[in-house]
Amino acid sequence: xxxxxxxxxxxxxxxxxxxxxxxxxxxxxxxxxxxxxxxxxxxxxxxxxxxxxxxxxxxxxxxxxxxxxxxxxxxxxxxxxxxxxxxxxxxxxxxxxxxxxxxxxxxxxxxxxxxxxxxxx
Numbered sequence: 001x002x003x004x005x006x007x008x009x010x011x012x013x014x015x016x017x018x019x020x021x022x023x024x025x026x027x028x029x030x031x032x033x034x035x036x037x038x039x040x041x042x043x044x045x046x047x048x049x050x051x052x053x054x055x056x057x058x059x060x061x062x063x064x065x066x067x068x069x070x071x072x073x074x075x076x077x078x079x080x081x082x083x084x085x086x087x088x089x090x091x092x093x094x095x096x097x098x099x100x101x102x103x104x105x106x107x108x109x110x111x112x113x114x115x116x117x118x119x120x121x
Contacts, residue, residue: 050116078105
């Protein structure tokens with residue numbers, strides 16, 4: 001019986017390690033040479049924030065925002081009309097390919113304290 005209890009403890013410990021390691025995995029940002037339009041990177045919208053808040057990518061990169069919050073959010077350029085999404089519900093995405101170098105500041109028009117920045121090299 002003592003062996004069975006030790007086995008249960010060891011298996012339980014291993015299961016916890018696997019679960020914890022899965023929760024702490026970082027999202028990898030893909031990069032490629034300038035002008036490669038097949039590159040996509042993600043910005044997660046969660047906790048009323050853009051994650052990452054600042055993203056640096058090469059020209060030709062498609063940035064995809066996904067709303068993980070239970071409320072709607074938008075992605076709108078501070079200046080100009082480069083970035084302009086409709087209100088995204090939970091699970092919806094918005095994508096924009098950046099073909100011109102520069103810095104693009106943006107915010108959520110429904111929650112103006114939510115701000116982000118895309119830097120294109």
